[in-house]
Amino acid sequence: xxxxxxxxxxxxxxxxxxxxxxxxxxxxxxxxxxxxxxxxxxxxxxxxxxxxxxxxxxxxxxxxxxxxxxxxxxxxxxxxxxxxxxxxxxxxxxxxxxxxxxxxxxxxxxxxxxxxxxxxxxxxxxxxxxxxxxxxxxxxxxxxxxxxxxxxxxxxxxxxxxxxxxxxxxxxxxxxxxxxxxxxxxxxxxxxxxxxxxxxxxxxxxxxxxxxxxxxxxxxxxxxxxxxxxxxxxxxxxxxxxxxxxxxxxxxxxxxxxxxxxxxxxxxxxxxxxxxxxxxxxxxxxxxxxxxxxxxxxxxxxxxxxxxxxxxx
Amino acid sequence: xxxxxxxxxxxxxxxxxxxxxxxxxxxxxxxxxxxxxxxxxxxxxxxxxxxxxxxxxxxxxxxxxxxxxxxxxxxxxxxxxxxxxxxxxxxxxxxxxxxxxxxxxxxxxxxxxxxxxxxxxxxxxxxxxxxxxxxxxxxxxxxxxxxxxxxxxxxxxxxxxxxxxxxxxxxxxxxxxxxxxxxxxxxxxxxxxxxxxxxxxxxxxxxxxxxxxxxxxxxxxxxxxxxxxxxxxxxxxxxxxxxxxxxxxxxxxxxxxxxxxxxxxxxxxxxxxxxxxxxxxxxxxxxxxxxxxxxxxxxxxxxxxxxxxxxxxxxxxxxxxxxxxxxxxxxxxxxxxxxxxxxxxxxxxxxxxxxxxxxxxxx
Numbered sequence: 001x002x003x004x005x006x007x008x009x010x011x012x013x014x015x016x017x018x019x020x021x022x023x024x025x026x027x028x029x030x031x032x033x034x035x036x037x038x039x040x041x042x043x044x045x046x047x048x049x050x051x052x053x054x055x056x057x058x059x060x061x062x063x064x065x066x067x068x069x070x071x072x073x074x075x076x077x078x079x080x081x082x083x084x085x086x087x088x089x090x091x092x093x094x095x096x097x098x099x100x101x102x103x104x105x106x107x108x109x110x111x112x113x114x115x116x117x118x119x120x121x122x123x124x125x126x127x128x129x130x131x132x133x134x135x136x137x138x139x140x141x142x143x144x145x146x147x148x149x150x151x152x153x154x155x156x157x158x159x160x161x162x163x164x165x166x167x168x169x170x171x172x173x174x175x176x177x178x179x180x181x182x183x184x185x186x187x188x189x190x191x192x193x194x195x196x197x198x199x200x201x202x203x204x205x206x207x208x209x210x211x212x213x214x215x216x217x218x219x220x221x222x223x224x225x226x227x228x229x230x231x232x233x234x235x236x237x238x239x240x241x242x243x244x245x246x247x248x249x250x251x252x253x254x255x256x257x258x259x260x261x262x263x264x265x266x267x268x269x270x271x272x273x274x275x276x277x278x279x280x281x282x283x284x285x286x287x288x289x290x291x292x293x294x295x296x297x298x299x300x301x302x303x304x305x306x307x308x309x310x311x312x313x
Numbered sequence: 314x315x316x317x318x319x320x321x322x323x324x325x326x327x328x329x330x331x332x333x334x335x336x337x338x339x340x341x342x343x344x345x346x347x348x349x350x351x352x353x354x355x356x357x358x359x360x361x362x363x364x365x366x367x368x369x370x371x372x373x374x375x376x377x378x379x380x381x382x383x384x385x386x387x388x389x390x391x392x393x394x395x396x397x398x399x400x401x402x403x404x405x406x407x408x409x410x411x412x413x414x415x416x417x418x419x420x421x422x423x424x425x426x427x428x429x430x431x432x433x434x435x436x437x438x439x440x441x442x443x444x445x446x447x448x449x450x451x452x453x454x455x456x457x458x459x460x461x462x463x464x465x466x467x468x469x470x471x472x473x474x475x476x477x478x479x480x481x482x483x484x485x486x487x488x489x490x491x492x493x494x495x496x497x498x499x500x501x502x503x504x505x506x507x508x509x510x511x512x513x514x515x516x517x518x519x520x521x522x523x524x525x526x527x528x529x530x531x532x533x534x535x536x537x538x539x540x541x542x543x544x545x546x547x548x549x550x551x552x553x554x555x556x557x558x559x560x561x562x563x564x565x566x567x568x569x570x571x572x573x574x575x576x577x578x579x580x581x582x583x584x585x586x587x588x589x590x591x592x593x594x595x596x597x598x599x600x601x602x603x604x605x606x607x608x609x610x611x612x613x614x615x616x617x618x619x620x621x622x623x624x625x626x627x628x629x630x631x632x633x634x635x636x637x638x639x640x641x642x643x644x645x646x647x648x649x650x651x652x653x654x655x656x657x658x659x660x661x662x663x664x665x666x667x668x669x670x671x672x673x674x675x676x
Contacts, residue, residue: 015669052410056665070665074412082410088403090325092332104321105411149407 478658
């Protein structure tokens with residue numbers, strides 16, 4: 001494990017009587033993108049505020065690139081870039097000024113700040129809007145400005161709170177490319193998002209947060225290992241027609257196989273079983289056109305953990 | 314403490330202000346008001362002050378006082394939401410997460426609010442020049458009064474920023490700033506008036522009348538009728554005591570020391586005309602405050618049989634010479650209050666935050 005990433009040990013924080021974060025252990029490696037996944041109110045934003053040196057934990061320890069943000073916020077801030085979920089922009093400043101001002105707050109001198117602003121505008125695709133006031137930006141454009149602002153001082157640790165919300169598909173692809181680029185450059189990226197399919201394509205590791213506490217790796221593994229649903233589509237056949245040959249080939253009761261629009265949904269306990277099932281279908285002469293997991297691994301785990309919690313309560 | 318970062322914070326604030334139309338409208342209204350005030354002041358002092366070369370002093374002091382009044386009225390709205398307003402707009406945390414320290418953020422905002430207030434003084438500048446051209450304005454008066462004006466604008470700015478950091482909601486912090494400023498401007502006056510009456514004293518006047526004949530001529534001790542101008546020979550009646558209450562302004566005059574207008578007037582060197590009367594508003598306000606320091610005479614005697622030549626009534630110039638100045642106490646007190654408020658805001662705004670004001674979020 002590299003030490004230069006983010007290390008969180010048993011961090012707690014309450015607001016009055018509300019325990020927002022009740023015990024978080026987290027390791028985000030340098031050179032990797034780590035996803036922070038959890039339902040609304042799980043404490044993701046509170047955790048990120050503590051990591052961003054804005055909020056003091058009641059207990060526990062945090063290290064950002066080896067630095068304790070409570071004991072030495074200035075050093076931690078020099079190394080971390082934080083993109084909040086709600087971006088407050090200085091409405092009447094232009095996009096370029098926003099970045100230049102932020103750079104000045106990070107001790108860049110004027111020419112360096114101007115240069116850096118130019119680079120970032122290019123990087124996040126806002127060069128065309130450099131002279132526009134921040135208040136006229138769309139939500140997606142504001143998100144990109146927020147990302148650029150978090151990158152001004154070339155931080156080694158990036159904390160991104162819902163960076164993809166409001167972005168159009170092209171911007172999401174661009175964001176994914178940027179994040180993979182940061183990871184490849186050896187930076188630590190911690191990203192929280194609700195859009196799990198989106199997260200799935202970019203993260204190396206995932207940390208699950210439920211009710212203010214991280215879910216232990218064992219529980220995650222158990223949840224991930226449970227039965228998942230695969231979508232099967234047969235070439236040139238409606239689902240109603242396809243369900244019979246599929247059920248027959250797999251030895252299932254046709255009346256109990258669900259259908260979703262054009263797809264037949266088949267549960268498999270593991271990826272190995274799914275592969276075996278596919279072989280059976282092909283051997284039986286079913287013209288399989290599509291065969292894919294209905295939910296991504298993250299989403300599956302997330303939903304499974306969520307239902308576990310509902311049963312418990 | 315980095316000056317570059319502090320100035321960047323101030324610039325952020327100022328840039329946003331200069332790009333709003335309403336700001337220029339406000340300055341325009343201010344200029345229109347000053348045109349009216351200057352015109353009226355020229356008419357008023359043209360009538361009152363006989364020496365043409367002394368009229369400028371009165372006009373000048375009027376404009377400075379009106380400028381201070383308008384800044385006092387406007388400044389709380391400009392500075393009273395600078396911290397919590399940013400927090401509401403989610404623009405505070407992005408600054409806090411940079412290398413800018415809490416002290417730099419706070420002082421940057423005080424500086425920005427100060428400069429904003431000074432913009433009003435800048436609008437007043439041409440009118441002050443016009444007043445100076447009317448003559449009779451002492452350069453020392455200009456320097457001191459403008460210095461006090463500038464410091465007062467800064468104090469109000471700091472009070473607003475401090476309260477905006479201490480109080481979570483912008484609406485309440487603006488209101489609180491208004492209350493503090495009003496306490497200084499009007500509260501001191503009310504406390505002065507009520508206090509003087511509340512701590513009033515019983516005073517006694519002894520009156521010994523002379524006796525008069527039916528035709529109105531004084532009775533003379535030797536029965537003569539020629540003692541008109543000789544009180545020693547008049548027949549005197551029994552002395553009559555009467556009591557009444559006098560307000561004791563001398564017991565509460567120090568309350569006024571905290572008033573920004575009194576500070577301005579008291580700090581400015583007084584200019585007097587040949588009769589010892591102040592030539593400008595500063596001097597008139599100051600002489601009123603200085604007069605209040607003198608205890609009232611609690612036992613007065615009016616004796617028609619022993620008329621004493623009444624002492625020469627003291628002129629304001631003489632009163633000022635034998636009473637004490639108070640502006641530095643008031644100014645010092647205001648600076649301490651503003652400093653404490655900013656220090657309180659600092660401890661509330663510090664990050665990583667330990668306790669958050671109820672009902673707020675960091676970002």
